[in-house]
Every structure is written in structure tokens, then in C-alpha cells.
Amino acid sequence: MSAAPLPITRWSGRRVTVLRNTKLGAATEVATPSNLSNNGFIASEKHDGTAGNHMTWMKNGKVQTDTTIFNTLSPSMRMTPTSASLKLESAYQFQGMKVAVASGATVTIAVYTRKSVVGDGTAYNGNQRG
């Protein structure tokens, strides 16, 4: 466990860090994730040693499991963006929701989303797309 934030210096290439069952002790667990490249990320599986708690920092924000707010069954995925103009995506590069298709086929995709309100802790002030 480190009491200091995990520092992110400005990286030019794709850098990937995967933490497993690791406790980050600092109040700000990852410093300046905006220094990550567009396709870089820091993933923490079993974050802080808590089973089922997963988190990924990307250039434009963080995604994490959310067992408090979900649609039908816990958990959902919470996306917390940090930029008013740069989009945070729900998965890092090539790891989105994948659907195999044959040539000529179409896919109808659907997903449930929910924007946070003050009652959740903080109201969401951005835009989202599916």
C-alpha cells in the first residue's frame, strides 16, 4: 500500500497498468490520469482488496462498479468523466460491447443509462451517448 497517489507522467505511447488486489492508500489514488494517452489506462481489479470492486482510470475519467445504483441487478457501471469536452468511453480501446455479425447483418443494440442527481451525491452536468 502506498500513501502517495499513483503518479502519471505524460506518456507518449500506449501505457497499460493492471493492479490486482491492490490497496491505494492516498486520498487521490491516481494523480493526473489526464496524462494518459488516448488508449492507455490503469485498471484495478479487486480494488483496495474488495471483491467485486473494480475500477479503471482513463484519460478522460474513471469507470467503476456501482452496487448502489443499478437498473435491475447489482452492479452497474459508473462513468465519471473529468472533461467537459473530451468524451469518456465506457471501455478502453477495443474492449467495448462486442457483437459478432455476418456480412449483410445489422445489429440493434440497447443499453440502460442513468444520469446522477444531487440526491446521489452530485448531479451530472455533461452529455451522454450510446
Next chain:
Amino acid sequence: MLKANPAIGITTDTVIATASAAAGSWGQISGTTAAASDDGVFEFVVDCDGTTGWTNVDDWSDNVTLPATSGTVLADEVTDSVLGTGVVQMFKMMDGAINGTNKASLSGPGFLRVTDEPHQLFYDPFDGIVLDTTARWTASYGLGAALIPSQVSGQLTIDAGATSTGWSSLESKASFVPTIPAWFGVSFAINLTDGASLVSSGYRFWGVGTVPATPTVASPLSDAVGFEVTGGKMYAVVYANGVRTEIQDMSAATGNSTAPTNTSNHRYIIFIRTDRTYFFVDTLGTEVASSSFQSPTVQTLPIRFLSISGGAATTIQSPGIAAWDTGKNNTQLSDATYPWRKTTVSSAGALKVDASATTQPVSVVTDYSSVRAQELALLVGQANLVEAVLSTERSSSGNYGFELR
């Protein structure tokens, strides 16, 4: 967002749909892609921006059109005497609810397993201001500031008061035995004044069950199946000889988050078979809990509401309750022309005959000392004595006599 994949004709990231649900509410967004230009993989993401708050994402789903030239659909060619020869598609019957996976099944001998619709055995909408303690209920209470169960304006109130140890209970006079192999069910419409934030003290239960002579928070029930509120959380539970088995913690904090969190009316439904109980809230689409071989020691149980105070106001309010089974055990005698006219049976099991007292059992004369020889008398009722006499003595005209006195 559909991510670019030039290999199958998607040259740029493409917006498929945009969320429009109000903040704080879940909403489904969906859209359809263009046709893939080759075999491959579509990749989708949700994206968002902003500097405060967050967006939650849940429950992805997709439907893929079957290309005309691939895929196998099982089919069977049949010949119908009217329609001629054709191909019928073979399919499996599945639960139509979103995320439903229950499938219809056939037994070994080939029976399609279906369950009959429920048939009402018991119902009380709590009409009026007087609780029916004649035919339906037994009300009891004790200790502290508890009040006897009461009803007003179509709503039942079980109020244990705000003094610790006070208790109030309403129990159906009839006890119900599981109707194996059918299902016995009970539905409670319930609203809790503390539904938005359940009080942490006291105890509440609704379901079927028996209680000790003086129910307490520590030992509330003897044998029971139903829903309980204790420690500020709601549970699906079974009690066997006083031993509690938690079937499901329904709280959001530590359970499956199926407990209602407001003061509105909600439906709490249990379907009971000896070996299994299903617990539902509001809808029969998906159960919130189910037990398997976790049965009460005594299974013939009355319907019960129970409230025990732990020091804070502890009430249950209900605008109605119904019980049923799926085995047609409520089969009734009714009029052939006016089928809503039903026969009436007393608590002693007596069939009401027109103009007789409802609770008056039929009696048959056993003392024949006053009956003339060669006459058979049948006495029906006592308030309105009717004597039917059949004489076996042939009259002068050659007929046998029958008279009603």
C-alpha cells in the same frame, strides 16, 4: 456509439442513440447499425463528458438479424387436411419478460406442464369500519401501547404502539394447508408509514404463521412463511418451530435491493408448496426470493399480520388481502341460471337451506318414538320446522302418500 471498423464498412465512430431520460431515472436507449459489409464484429460503447457527477450504465442487450444465407432454423414439414403441406418452425416457449429465461417444459410422459389460474379461497378488502371477527379474523393484542387491529375507510391497521413489547396481531380463523401438487398463494397489499426508511426497532410480519402466546421481537413466530421487517430491513423468511431461516435479505444495503423504499401500497405475494415457496413483490414476473425444502414444522397455518413494538411507532397498514390456490379447492355450488348466487356453509359445515338460519346445522330425527309406524320423518332446521312424511301405507286409491307439514 458504434466504434469505427472499416473492415466491415464502419469508417467512423457513429452515434447510434442519445440518452433522453430525465436525470435520476433509468432509461433505455437503442439503435440499429447499418448492415455489415463483411463478417466481423461491431463494437459499442457509451460515452459521456462533464466535470461533475456521473452516468451509470447497465444491462446491455442486442439483437442480430439473421442473414438470409446463413443460420439454421429447425423446421418440420407437415400436411394439414385444410391448409395443405407446409413447413412449421420449431421453437421453444420462454418467459417473455425482459431477462426472463424460464422455459416451458414437457414431462417424461409428454405432458405440457402448466399451472392453473389461481382460484380465490379468501378475500377481505376491509370494507367498512368493523373488522369481520365473525367469519374471517381473530384480532389480538397486548402489552405496552398496542391497539387491537382495526379497519377504517377500507384500510386495516395493525398498530403495536410506541412502547416497547407492545404487540398487535390479526389471524385468519381458517388455517390453510398446502394444496399439493397445486400452489397455495396469498397476496397482501401493504403500505408502511416508515416505508421510505424502515425503523430499526421492533418487528413486523405478514404471511402465514403462528405465534407464541406472547410474541416478542426476539421470538416473534413459531411456524411461518412470509415477509418480515426487522433491524430496519425487509426479509423473506421461514420459521420452523421458532427457528428463523432467512431466505433473502431484500434490503439495498446488504441484500438484493427488492424491498420497496416508499410509503405507497405494494403487493407482497407468496406462492407456497410444501417443498418450495416463491416470494414476489408487486409483480409476478420475477421472484424476489425462493426457498427450497425450508418448510415450517407445521404447514397448516393461518394468514397473519403481526406487529411488535421496539419503542418506536410500529404499524402495518393494508387495504386488502386475498388467498387462493391453483387446484380449484374453492369449487362451489351455484345456481344454474344465476351462477353468482352461491350456497352458504356455516362454520360448522352446515349447508344453508332457504329460510333456515345460516349457522343452523341440519338435524335428522333420531328419536322415532313420536313418528308413526311406517313413516319416515326428516326434520330440517328447528326454527322453521318442516316435516316431510312419506307413508308406505297404500291409500284407498292405491297411491302411496307424501305430505309436507
